[in-house]
Each structure stands twice: as structure tokens, then as C-alpha cells.
Amino acid sequence: MFRVLIIGYVWPEPRSSAAGSRMMQLIEVFLARNWQITFASAAQLSPHRADLTALGIAEMTVALNCDSFNNQVHQLQPDLVLFDRFFTEEQFGWRVEAVCPNAIRVLDTEDLHSLRHARELQLKQQLAAAPAGSPYYALPPATNASVTDAVQWISHSDTGLRELAAIYRCDLTLMISPVEMELLQQGCGVPASLLHYCPFLLDEPPVAEGSDFAQRQDFLSIGNFRHQPNWDAVLCLKNTLWPAIRAQLPKARLLVYGAYPPPKATALHNPREGFIVAGWVDDAAAAMRAARVCLAPLRFGAGLKGKLIEAMQNGTPSVTTPTGAEGMHGQLPWPGAIADNNADFVNQAVALYSDPGQWQQTRDRAAVLLREVFPRPALTAALQQRLDDLIADINGQRQRNIVGSMLRHHLHKSHQYMSQWIAAKNRG
Structure with a gap:
């Protein structure tokens, strides 16, 4: 049976956030294929989280900066690992590669964190340029910057460079927005082979009648x-x-x-x-x-x-x-x-x-x-086909992704050494 490990920054809360709903939609796609799913997180159990066990999904609590994670993943031997945010990949990606090098690594960005941070910075810059005494909350929305401007912000920010590195280190990244797809490909030069457009997967009927x-x-x-x-x-x-x-x-x-x-x-x-x-x-x-x-x-x-x-x-x-x-x-x-x-x-x-x-x-x-x-049948079929193609040619995908190999070699080492230092410090 094909085994999937999902590593979440938090446990999915579909009634609290769009990110939680999005995660449950991806889980439904995996369940429809009869894949065996384990969801792991270092976060505390939350009162609004989805009941994953009712869906037949195993739950696994993991620790940050601890070798116990390596042992857990080694026993699980997943065929595919999904990271729910770029910093989740930073924390656990090198450990997955160390114990399960053949496992396919997929990143779900949810949204581009670096783009969000860049726009928040733009808003603050608008305040700095406004007349003295202008109320912050009276400012209009941050204008949608050009791809060139957005790339400048992202490429000069710590968050942007970290997020791009995580995308390259993974075999595939799921993108929820066509605007962010364009930004990464045309602005940042990320190969299309590393990205897949997968927005919300919405059920029919699309609109409830409701009241008038x-x-x-x-x-x-x-x-x-x-x-x-x-x-x-x-x-x-x-x-x-x-x-x-x-x-x-x-x-x-x-x-x-x-x-x-x-x-x-x-x-x-x-x-x-x-x-x-x-x-x-x-x-x-x-x-x-x-x-x-x-x-x-x-x-x-x-x-x-x-x-x-x-x-x-x-x-x-x-x-x-x-x-x-x-x-x-x-x-x-x-x-x-x-x-x-x-x-x-x-x-x-x-x-x-x-x-x-x-x-x-x-x-x-x-x-x-x-x-x-948001045509769910077509979007789901496209995602399933993309994953099948990746599974069939994972070695070829990695050979073509030279930048990713280089980043895994160098950057994983820095994360690895820092994490091992913290783990050793915690052991006393």
C-alpha cells in the first residue's frame, strides 16, 4: 500500500481557517486513492481540529529538534511526504531525506508567505510616505505591485529566500494561486516542472440557495x-x-x-x-x-x-x-x-x-x-496525474533539479547541525 506522511505546522482546523480546509481537501484526494495516511505535528492538540482518526488517518505527535522523529519516520517508511509550509520543510526535510531518501517530497505553500510579508512592508512604507499624522488604519490597501517589484522584495528578504530554497529542495510544490505561479516562474525563474497549480477543490453544488x-x-x-x-x-x-x-x-x-x-x-x-x-x-x-x-x-x-x-x-x-x-x-x-x-x-x-x-x-x-x-473533478484529476507522473519518474525529476540538489547538500547541513546542536543541548 502506498504510504503518505503529512507533516503539519498545526493540526488541520477546517472550521477555523482556509489552510485547514485546503489540507482536508488534499487528504480527501489521497483517501480516494486508498493511500494510507499518517498526519504528524509538533503542535499541541487544538479544540477545533478535524477528527482525523474517524477518517482512518493515523495521528503521530513529533518533537522539534529531536532524533526521535528520525526513528518514527524510519519505522513508517513513507512513499510520499507532504510538508504543509516552507518552515515545516526546513525543520523536517533533511531528517526525512536522511532516513527515507527515496520518499517523494511535496511542499504545499498554502500561500506565499514572502509575498504576504512584502505587501505588509509596502503598507508600512505607504504610511511612512503619507502626511504626518495620517492614521495607519485609514490607509488604503497595499497596491498590487508588479511582478518585478514583488520579486525585488522577495529576493531581498530572509523569508523569500528561505521559501524559494524550500521549493527547490522539494520534488513538487503545490500552488494555490495563479498569480503566485506567475510570480515564481516569470519573476524568480522557478522551473514549471517543480510547480503544480492546485487551488481549492470545491464540491458541487457550488452555491447554496440560502435566503433572499x-x-x-x-x-x-x-x-x-x-x-x-x-x-x-x-x-x-x-x-x-x-x-x-x-x-x-x-x-x-x-x-x-x-x-x-x-x-x-x-x-x-x-x-x-x-x-x-x-x-x-x-x-x-x-x-x-x-x-x-x-x-x-x-x-x-x-x-x-x-x-x-x-x-x-x-x-x-x-x-x-x-x-x-x-x-x-x-x-x-x-x-x-x-x-x-x-x-x-x-x-x-x-x-x-x-x-x-x-x-x-x-x-x-x-x-x-x-x-x-474551481472545477473539482478536473483539478483533482490533474493533481492525481501529476503525482503519478512524479512517482514514475522521481529519479529523472531529481536529476533535472540540479539547484535543488545543491541546496539540499548545503542548506540541509546548516539546518542539520543547528538541530543536532539543540538536540544535544536538550539532552543535557
């Missing part, structure tokens, strides 16, 4: 509070956007949902202002179907946004930024509105909330978008 305009009320914002772009969006709403929306809609409410709200988030709760910090919600889809408009003022970020997919699936128009919608709609019209400045964001939100005709027209776009951009 008159039966819905409230604005909604949702996102894991531990994810910095989400927290930034909440603060933008609280400090800039929501007061302007409420000035035009004095009876409106904004329900802010998300996993792991810290005290600084719950302190923003103010029913008199219609700003309701609701925190964790057991059924995010039901909450989305009850809301009239989803607000996602993401000023920086990368990858695809699960909250906006969920809005489409539940018939809820959304207002977001160019960064929020990036890579998600091709040439198709957005099922809601995309605003590149605060004034437009406010006006679009108010219009969608107030105009039944505009609300219905934008809502109807979702079904076509989801069907054409």
Missing part, C-alpha cells in the same frame, strides 16, 4: 484572529470603515466572527456602535447565509481567501480589495464589489446592503465563477 435579500440582515466579517491580515482588517473596520458605513446605515450591525479572538479583539465589542465581536462560530456557513453582505477589507495578504469562497457558496455578496480577490475570479465579474480605496469600499458596502436589485445581480455571479474557476 429581505430575509437577511447584518454585515459579516470572518477570519482567524491569529492571521495578521485578518486582524489588520478588523482594525480597519473598527477605526475607519465601519464608522463611515454606520453613518449612512445607523441601524446596521457588523458581526465579527473568527477563531481564537484575543482580549484585544473582544475589547473592541461595542453594541451601541453596532460592532459585535462574536468570536468563534460553530457553523460558519449558517452565519454567512444569515448575513446580507460579507466585508473583507484585506490590505495585504497572499493566496486565496477561504472566507470569500464561503461567501460565494452561501449566496452572500462580498466587498473586498484587489488583494482579497486576487487569483480568485480570472476575467469574470466579482460576486459583490472590489474596492481599491476606503471611500469606494464604504459606498459599495452601503449600496449592496441597501439595493435588492444590485444585491441579487452580484450574488448570481457566484455560481458561474465557482464552476469555471
Whole structure:
């Protein structure tokens, strides 16, 4: 039986984050092939994690910087190892290669962390260039930089170079966004043979009927509070956007949902202002179907946004930024509105909330978008074929990836020696 080891930075939480949903989608692809799966993580067991054992998936707790991991993987003898982020590959990749050199190594980036960090830096640079006293949360979203500019930021950052190195060290990297595919291939020169486009794998039917305009009320914002772009969006709403929306809609409410709200988030709760910090919600889809408009003022970020997919699936128009919608709609019209400045964001939100005709027209776009951009059968078949091709020609793939071989030789040594030093120090 073909054995798969997935090494996760955290245990998958499909109800908390898009990354958790994405991981469960990949697991479903592997299960459909009757592959034997083990999921390993050094993270603490979380209350919102998926019940992997119910799916027949073995769970394995591992330790950082410890040779016990080598023994565990040697006993398991996986045929394929999936790392869920580049720093997971940094920590464990050299250990996998040491004990199971023939195992295929696949990286799932979730999103390009270095691109997200570059855009956050751009936002801070915009603040530095703004007139003195300009409020940080009144700044518009970071403009989508050209490929050349993005490459400059990534190539001069520690995170960018580390992420590129991990991509080269692996046999295949799964990319969730076509924009990031273009950035890596055209901007950074990463060979297409090392990358595979695999966005969200969404089930049919694509859009729930839900209730109509008159039966819905409230604005909604949702996102894991531990994810910095989400927290930034909440603060933008609280400090800039929501007061302007409420000035035009004095009876409106904004329900802010998300996993792991810290005290600084719950302190923003103010029913008199219609700003309701609701925190964790057991059924995010039901909450989305009850809301009239989803607000996602993401000023920086990368990858695809699960909250906006969920809005489409539940018939809820959304207002977001160019960064929020990036890579998600091709040439198709957005099922809601995309605003590149605060004034437009406010006006679009108010219009969608107030105009039944505009609300219905934008809502109807979702079904076509989801069907054409995220066709699960075709995307799943393409992923399965790519993995089959890799399995059949893994030696050829590695011979062609000379840069990867070089990086594994040199960089793995540095990670190896540091990890071994920590392990020896821990032994006392």
C-alpha cells in the first residue's frame, strides 16, 4: 500500500481557517486513492481540529529538534511526504531525506508567505510616505505591485529566500494561486516542472440557495484572529470603515466572527456602535447565509481567501480589495464589489446592503465563477496525474533539479547541525 506522511505546522482546523480546509481537501484526494495516511505535528492538540482518526488517518505527535522523529519516520517508511509550509520543510526535510531518501517530497505553500510579508512592508512604507499624522488604519490597501517589484522584495528578504530554497529542495510544490505561479516562474525563474497549480477543490453544488435579500440582515466579517491580515482588517473596520458605513446605515450591525479572538479583539465589542465581536462560530456557513453582505477589507495578504469562497457558496455578496480577490475570479465579474480605496469600499458596502436589485445581480455571479474557476473533478484529476507522473519518474525529476540538489547538500547541513546542536543541548 502506498504510504503518505503529512507533516503539519498545526493540526488541520477546517472550521477555523482556509489552510485547514485546503489540507482536508488534499487528504480527501489521497483517501480516494486508498493511500494510507499518517498526519504528524509538533503542535499541541487544538479544540477545533478535524477528527482525523474517524477518517482512518493515523495521528503521530513529533518533537522539534529531536532524533526521535528520525526513528518514527524510519519505522513508517513513507512513499510520499507532504510538508504543509516552507518552515515545516526546513525543520523536517533533511531528517526525512536522511532516513527515507527515496520518499517523494511535496511542499504545499498554502500561500506565499514572502509575498504576504512584502505587501505588509509596502503598507508600512505607504504610511511612512503619507502626511504626518495620517492614521495607519485609514490607509488604503497595499497596491498590487508588479511582478518585478514583488520579486525585488522577495529576493531581498530572509523569508523569500528561505521559501524559494524550500521549493527547490522539494520534488513538487503545490500552488494555490495563479498569480503566485506567475510570480515564481516569470519573476524568480522557478522551473514549471517543480510547480503544480492546485487551488481549492470545491464540491458541487457550488452555491447554496440560502435566503433572499429581505430575509437577511447584518454585515459579516470572518477570519482567524491569529492571521495578521485578518486582524489588520478588523482594525480597519473598527477605526475607519465601519464608522463611515454606520453613518449612512445607523441601524446596521457588523458581526465579527473568527477563531481564537484575543482580549484585544473582544475589547473592541461595542453594541451601541453596532460592532459585535462574536468570536468563534460553530457553523460558519449558517452565519454567512444569515448575513446580507460579507466585508473583507484585506490590505495585504497572499493566496486565496477561504472566507470569500464561503461567501460565494452561501449566496452572500462580498466587498473586498484587489488583494482579497486576487487569483480568485480570472476575467469574470466579482460576486459583490472590489474596492481599491476606503471611500469606494464604504459606498459599495452601503449600496449592496441597501439595493435588492444590485444585491441579487452580484450574488448570481457566484455560481458561474465557482464552476469555471474551481472545477473539482478536473483539478483533482490533474493533481492525481501529476503525482503519478512524479512517482514514475522521481529519479529523472531529481536529476533535472540540479539547484535543488545543491541546496539540499548545503542548506540541509546548516539546518542539520543547528538541530543536532539543540538536540544535544536538550539532552543535557
